[in-house]
Amino acid sequence: MLMKREIDPTEKIQETKRDFLYLTTAAMGAVAAGAAIWPFIDSMNPAADVLALSTTEIDISQIAVGQAITAMWRGSPVFIRRRTEEEIKIARAVDIKTLPDPEKDEDRTKKDKDEWLVLVGVCTHLGCVPGNKASDSKGDFGGWLCPCHGSHYDTSGRIRKGPAPHNLAIPPYQFTNEKTLLIG
């Protein structure tokens, strides 16, 4: 009785029909399983409230020439420095071939806004925050000095001396008007 094959003249047709049925069911089941997993995985992505803070607006009208402020963007400090003519000149005079991470100052600032330097304030060595207060050491190159392992950055935020491998990162930003900077 068990699993007895009946002799069936339409065996061949039956077989193809069965294959189609089995394959379709298995394929749909696989699709269902895949679709069911997605919400679980997706839930691990940043939530809406986190994304809502992924851009930060900063009022820059109060920043004097030569002054730098620290803002918070996506959980990390961002340095906004309004550079002096002198600092810009120094930054642009450097022969970039001599730099550990060659990059032109012009590529690190926005056109016609070259007095503004916006940097992610996280040392590219091991993630410490270089000093950005007026009282902090600016390092040997007039930019920033990371207190952890002594990485010196210049007035364009480029690494000049010390263990850090890269220049300080530039976040995506734009000037929405004369007074407001939008980071992110």
Add this chain to the structure above:
Amino acid sequence: MSGIQTLEPETKWGRFQNWVDDRLPIFTFMRHSLEEYPTPKNLSYWWNFGSLAGVCLVVMMLSGIFLAMYYTPHSQHAFESVDRIMRDVNHGWLLRYIHMNGASMFFIVVYLHMFRGLYYGSYKSPRELLWILGVVILLLMMATAFMGYVLPWGQMSFWGATVITKLVASFFPGLENGILQLLWGDFSVSNATLNRFFSLHYLLPFVIVGVVILHLVALHKHGSNNPLGIDLKNPKEKIPFHPYYTIKDFFGLGVFFLVFLSIVFYAPEFFNEPDNYIPANPMVTPPHIVPEWYFLPFYAIVRSIPWRWGGIFLMFASILILFVLPWLDRSKVRSGTFRPIFKISFWIFLANCCVLGYMGALPTDGHTFGLPNILISQIATFYYFFHFLGVLPLLAKYEKTLPLPTSLGTPALGAKNV
């Protein structure tokens, strides 16, 4: 080890299987217990609920693990963190509604699984330990569900926790305060309580998994019972688990998810109490505290006895009595199909459990059908125990059972398949 010969060593995959199997017989194990495992061929759809319960456990653990990535077990933040899951976390609402309603579905499935076992005598020799392990799983589920309900830290969470912990503590007269402080880690249900409940709520499901494995080991020793309740001696009366029961279980799973997901998507608050959307407030008790529906029969038992300790004793006893059920019902006939009077008593017992559940949801001082609720609860409580302590032992002794068929192919006189 004997499996090695039957594997196909010609292919790369076959050689790999042999290599692994020789060191860790996982493929042999899988083939024996998932593929070849001989299963009675006459199982009805009532036998689907075991695997469904397993799926429920997996769904609950998965959704729970992902929810725990956002949930904050702190009395100041718990309520908000749950609300944030609902509003801001990607698909958070879906995960939470799955978890919330999954608990109810899990209990529905497990209760049906148990009532199936009760009807077909699946607890009888040689499956007593299989049944007992099942009751252990039920107890662990109840503890897990209770602590899970506390986590959203709404009014029902808070007052449910207060009432149930007090209930447990008053089982130990004279030591109540000490035990309460031990359970609470404070002088009332508080942040410490919430923290430990979260810890245990996360732990216990893994303990359940362990007991489920034992449950399965015990099941596979003698194989499934079947609707006729007879031992199947002829190997032709059994069929391999795969593909016959894998596809049957998958079909059952599809139907189950249709029900489950229609609640998740279209009536997600069906099992929920509105009061649990009010943040916990230790100064205000909601006018009518009800536990989750799956606790209602037990809640009715505890409230039916005016003497507090007695009520609590009976509530615990109502579950613990299931442990000795195999020795209360000593009838040699397993299946209710061949026990005409037992069959009736089974349906009365089921109805009685529903009455208890309904009573658990009503205020004790009300009336139903002109009768005081408390009296109905008391009668139902009495009958609950009478079924186990009176009806079953008496039936085992005096009931005239129908003649049993000797095999699946030869229905005995008067027997019909269910």
Add this chain to the structure above:
Amino acid sequence: MFKKAILLMFLAFMSLQVFASDAEHPPKMNWSFQSIFGTYDRAALQRGFQVYHEVCAACHSLNHLAYRHLAGIGFTPETIKALAAEKEIRDGFTEEGEIFKRPGIAADHIAPPYINESAAKAANNGSLPPDLSLIVKARAHGPDYLHAILTGYAEPPKEVQLGENMHYNKYFAGRQIAMIAPLHEGMVNYTDGTPTNVEQYAKDVVTFLTWAGDPKMEERKSTGFKVMFFLIILTLFMFFTKRRVWRNIKD
């Protein structure tokens, strides 16, 4: 037979209703969002927010919602930004240790009318106006109940003794409510020509608050439709596969 009898008895049992409170049962309303495919009426949502903003928000917070969430009722980013900027938000402390205040942004939660619970109670004769974020979910038959409360104010019957600062409302437990009748004809100006009466205000604000408590309802239902549609077909296929696999098994 016997099984059926028991089932019938049980159903009869379940259909009995018990009321513990002496409040009247809220009348059943027709809401656009209640059916299986029901959605929120966008215009009603925005009018409802206007009612909340101009009336309810004087006493009731909406703490779980951020301004950005209002995109869900169809507000543009500019409207949201402007709304948020109306309020001053406390955000930590200045370098001098004083409370730092700044104009709100879209990511901020909707500013509450009172700085804390005590202030809220003090301003309301000792009663705390509840937060409205989840109010619809937190009441049985939420939308009907809320609508009934908002429209259920009346002169108290002679035999009713009202407590101090209490108001007669037959739908509230105990028939006395601390909240004074909040809605009056013409108090909120609608720009879309919708009638400005209490009934309309109540309907709109209840729609808005239902959305506030269950903003994912539309997403839930539409995802649900796709999932159920696929699952029904898959289950049918599994059924036929099962039948085919089992065709050789005979009792």
